[in-house]
Amino acid sequence: MKETLLLTKHMRAFPENSHNIEVYEKNNGYSALKKVLKEDNPENVINEIKDSNIRGRGGAGFPTGVKWGFLAEDEDRYLVINGDESEPGTFKDRILLERDPHQLIEGVIITCFASNIKKAFIYIRGEYAKPARRVQEAVEQAYEKGYLGDNILGTNLSLDIVVHLGAGAYICGEETALLNSLEGKRGEPRLKPPYFPAVMGLYNKPTLVNNVETISSVPWIINNSGKEYAKLGVEGSTGTRIFSLSGHVRTPGNFEIEMGKSFGEFVDTFGNGIKDDKKLKAYIPGGASAPWFTGDQLDIKMTIDDVANAGSMLGSGAVVVMDEDTNLVYAAKSIVSFFAHESCGQCTPCREGTTWLEMILERIASGRGRLSDISLLVDVCDNISPGLSWPPKMTTICPLGPSAVSPITSLLDNFSDELMKMLPTKIPIAQ
């Protein structure tokens, strides 16, 4: 198993200065843009993206070409790049922003050309100071060189890019909360319906919201054609993905591979196995929101559909590995605490439920659990995510609440013995 470098090729070749516009230009940078401008046919660009079958890299995996097709007609339309990469375990957009910002900017310009958009925003999470600085510098360089502003490279195309730094809220990775934050409001998800971004997005105008990795793929697709891209990976999960591997592996990091290999092979090849030769007990296949897989499920293929069929999600491509000595109750509590802390507070089940779950797990973890806590945990989870099915149903406005439910259902489904071990053996009289 080998990496296939499309998006990370340039930064691997020039580890010191891949973010520099001269280096980018010298290595075929902005050639896709020039090609597109020369052809001057937005329809072709959209067709290439559709041919590539690329699906969004932010987590939901929605086909990008279809998304572009949904964008409602309006004089003002916006593109918003979602760089609020906050899912625990995910750090792939960071390198794209920090080390190859021009690849993203080129993708943005092409996307805007294809969708007739005059203004784009790159929203970067608040903690990403250095990536934001790099992107800002890159945007300024692009303006100087005539890739941005009015009459790009002498054509009729005009585009402005605004780089915006978030204020440290996970929820702003949810696209409508991101739009609120960008408008200067509280970072709270909007109601869908009616606020579907493609119809009523930023400032109530039709808005495309795409992930950094998705748009960074656009220049390669244009240079090499969508059909070439679709040859990579497998049907339904074409192209490469940058997986962020972390946890108890020997060599964590970002690895760009074609989709379709098994998780076991991926962990062995790129993580070089588990630290101290321990056994793998569980792993998260797609970021903290995703239900866990066990050590017996390592041959699941790394594709959007395979992971979904197995009851989880490939999500943002964050693979977190937990070894045999991991206390999974602590692990679950840690993840639930994260979601409780990041709940925006807007809707009742998430605001109250996530914190309650955290409190119960905290109590169990500190040895004050009760046997009845198991049924309580299940029922509170059920009140956030009715039926505890996958994909989750929800009583909440957005999927953050159900995300806090995933680790608990994972724990209860496959590792309930670990939870039982932390509870008193005697049944209290009240039961």
Place this chain on the structure above:
Amino acid sequence: MSDQIKINVNGSEIRTDSDQLIIEACEDSGIHIPRFCWHKRMDPVGMCRMCLVEIETPRGKALVPSCTTKVSEDLVVDTESEVVKKAQEGVLEFLLINHPLDCPVCDKAGECPLQDQTMAYGPGESRFVEDKRHFEKPIPISEIILLDRERCILCARCTRFSDEISGDPLIEFIQRGNKTQVNTFPDEPFRSYFSGNTVQICPVGALTSTSYRFKARPWDLKKVSSTSNCSSMGCSVELNVSQNKMLRILGEDNEFTNQGWLSDKGRYNFEYLHSEKRILKPVLNNDSTNEISINESMELISNEISNDENSNISFIVGHNSTNEEYYALNNFVENLNKVNKDLNMDVYLSDDYLYEGFFHNSDLLGKVEDLDSVDTIILWAQDIKDNLPTLYLRIRQAVKNGKKLVIFGHTNTAMKELSDSYFGHEIISKNLEFNVEISEIPNFNEYINDKNVLAIIGKSSPIQNTNPISNLVNYLDQNSNLKLLNCFSKGNTFGALQNISLVKGLNEFINEFDSSEKNIVFTIGSNPVNSSIYSNQIKDKLINANFVVSLDLFKNETTELADIILPTTSFGEKEGTFTNLEMRTLKQNKILPTPGSVLNEWEYWSMMLNKIDIENSYESELELNLNLCEDYLDKDNVPSFDNLNKPSNLDGVLNSKSINIEIENVESGTLEILFVNRLYGDSSTQINSPSISMLGAERFIEMNSDTFIKRNLSDYTVNLVQGDITLQVKIKINNDLPNELIIAPLNRRGFRDIDTTKPYELIEVKNLKELSVN
């Protein structure tokens, strides 16, 4: 109107408008869906999740909030499925885990949606063994509102109200997640004219008002619907009384007037009813020790009236009487005239903003609801936000729904941001005349030409030549499809106009008052010696009058000059009708007993007639009401008590009478100061209502920054000096005013003596201090 469609709810078919939300459609068909955050007058936010229902979608059943989901043809809704019940129970449990168990001391307990819905839909017992969320117990967020964040369930009704409805978003959510709380901005209290509405719509006891806190339990309250006297909008209210004390006024949702909202003045101006300072017995010669019986007072007055040497009897009426009382007064005048034809009798309305108005053409008269259907709203009148606060809310809603708003200066600057065009000093001179031809006003025609227009028209200043107003109305009438609201803002002004044959202004009173003759003056629920720009002259006249009778609630500057003070009933103590600015007549109801030997005004008029042996006196409000109904132009739908008590007429009855106002058009002169009435002032009802008495205390003037600089000012506290008058005032900068025109509140202590047409000086207070040190 939208199309009717059919949907299926819990197995039965219902018909509904196609643009409704599920929760509305169900409500209209009698299916109640529990909710906390949804309010029919505000945008849905889907936050509390209490109203979740199941609908059938192509991908199976889905739980959706019924407050954010619109109905569609053949939609199948289940509001009672097991999944729905489980979700509702879950939401309630979530809301309760952090809700304090202080219902026994909570004002809301007994009328609390959280309590009620917990009983109906909630879990039986608590499974929460952790610590509850704690905040400092109630924190004052303004002079009249307190916030208990532990009780708050974060439904955003209050924050949405402040943002969407009243437009002063002074409260907001801060923090996030489990720590989310409502609060004000640092050093910026929730000082809104409409803050009390948030207390009323709070679904728990998180927001409370100083006036009602710990005063009563809801199950002890006696309640009656009535109509507020606060402004000529005639807001529908519910009066809440316990142990014969008015404790609370709530807004009622009247589609044609206030739509449920009230200003804080309308809501909290009632404590005076039970003030110890109320006059409870007739008083002779303004001497409190000299109380007399009603019979004695009637003897004295009727003797004076019957005196043959009389030549003039003047009646200065206020705006707090019922239509029946105005009618009884009118009947008194007419009958007295029959007996003594030489007697000169006139009724003057104590309102400096009175002028002839536009009543001659009844086709021209508009309605409040026209705000929602016209293209353009034209406003040239006194400050709407201060004087017709709930009309201001209606205008805000209309603008939000896309109506154009055009305002002529120099009042209503607070609404400039709301407007599409504000014509200030370039168009309107300091003296409230047009600087340019109306047809030449830039961009004005595009707002009106062939458009449906509602004009809200009245005097902006007590001293104002009204020709420019007439010119504007004529122009609008010729160039647009015009409807008009006459903007007299005070209480039951329109009831007075409808029921008194001829109404004159205070200026007429001064001009017609002949000191050489024998004069009797009645002041009725009015305090012209403290509320008018003519106050000083009126005071002179009253001193010169031979006999003055004041019908009032409190001693005030006018009653000081009275030979006899007759104590009268107030709002809540009398039954009658009220007519609002669109000629909608609404019912006012009695819920309080009359205190002491207090009588209704009409009873005094009847007794006096009886004393001087004139028949035609009335014996009840009902009799008066039936008689006054005879003069209405539309005979089929008269505002009789019977008719108004019909369920279909609870929102009032539209009907007109002929109106006669005789008033001289004054010259504008040169305005140096523009008087305005602020919502809060120094009226005797307000200063005797402790919860809100301090709100009208601040003395401030407004000017633009150029004037501030030209006058070499550097400090915002100055002495306003004019002749013998020195007033310490605060300056607020308002750059929408023309140069050298300042705005001053007429209804704040001290200002009424100032002559608005004469120059004045502004001297910095700190300079005075320096002088005194030297």
